[in-house]
Amino acid sequence: MTIALLPAPLPVAMPLLVAVPLLGAVMGSFLATAALRGAYGESLLHPPSHCRGCGRRLNAIDLLPILGYALRRGRCTDCGTPIPALFPLAETAGLLIGLSTLWQFAGADLLAALLFGLLLLAIALRDSRDFTIPDILSYGLILSGLGATAWLKPALLPEHALAALLGGGLLALLAWGYKRLRGRDGMGWGDVKLLAGIGAWMGLHSLPMVVLLAALGGIAQAVWQSRGKPQATMMIPLGSWLGIAAWLLYVGQP
Template identity: 45%
Template sequence: MLVFLGFVLGAVIGSFLNVVVYRLPKGESVVHPPSRCPVCGHRLGALDMVPILSWLVFRGRCRYCGAPVSARYPLVEALTGGLFALAAWLHPVPDAGLVLVWAFTALLIALSFIDIDHYVLPDGLTYGGLALGLLGAALWAFPVAWGEAWRGALAAAGLLALIGGFANLVLRRGASG
């Protein structure tokens, strides 16, 4: 039952992740205005936002204007649902650990799709991942691995800063030449 619940919850979270992936890089709010068709702008009804099923029922088209709806929407929903179900299967005790795994999974999915589209990882999401990782270390390994968690976080941040600095150097040099 937990695996099924994990899939349903994951699909719903995946539907919200589609909003995050679409709006966050544009600097738009992820809560307002409500979901709408990107072509005709019509506000989506409750039936339009049923994860995966609505895309199948309306054959991948907007029910209001008939514009095609990207297959990425049900893909993100199904991927999130599948990974949540897998996590529930591997961690059959519904505790804080499972919730943390689900949160981290959702975060990584959002970051992955934003990176695919825009080649950027928003600071708000990456810092959120850092906070989740440190929270997990604090809950399950404190005090033994707390120092290791901080050292790992700082090493990863330093490595990412080096990669980012090198990329900026290469990109600037390539743009001027």
């Protein structure tokens, strides 16, 4: 008997095999720009992409996902200012989201999964910068999750709607209880809306594992950042870990 760790990939058309991972990487680059500009309170569209050190406008080579960073050795060619590591990280994550989506989904499911993955990436990137999850992303996640379920698995809509309510409600209760107990905020409302969105996309049965994995990730980060002496007041981007955990489980379980 053989035990398959991963299900066999679904057959996909050749152009999709290139287009989906490439789209993921390009979107990763765009979402990293959005996260950085959002955290600085800047406009997303103006000015065009430029070096933060000298203002040099980025050209086609600079903007190549992953390769641009490697070819420039992580620095601006004019002034040597380091390119934020968030870019190659986000581009690689986008590429992996594209590849894992192709591996597990086809047709309309593939489109929906790609949207879910990229929304989670946008949320994870922004939360990692300034512990903020913009409402447009969290509400967008809830609405698109319910919409995708209604479209693709209508019989599961009541369960997914309940998961959104319970997921959000559970974190809201935890956030409220922590604040009463400690007198300070332990969790952001963005995380509450994010877990509601994850519930809308993934349903009830996935929520406990998503929360557990995300908590383990957050604890591991706190231990690593504090060199083994984590403090209760440390800021950890729970939203980033919820996003990573949700995606791993979404593509990991058929």
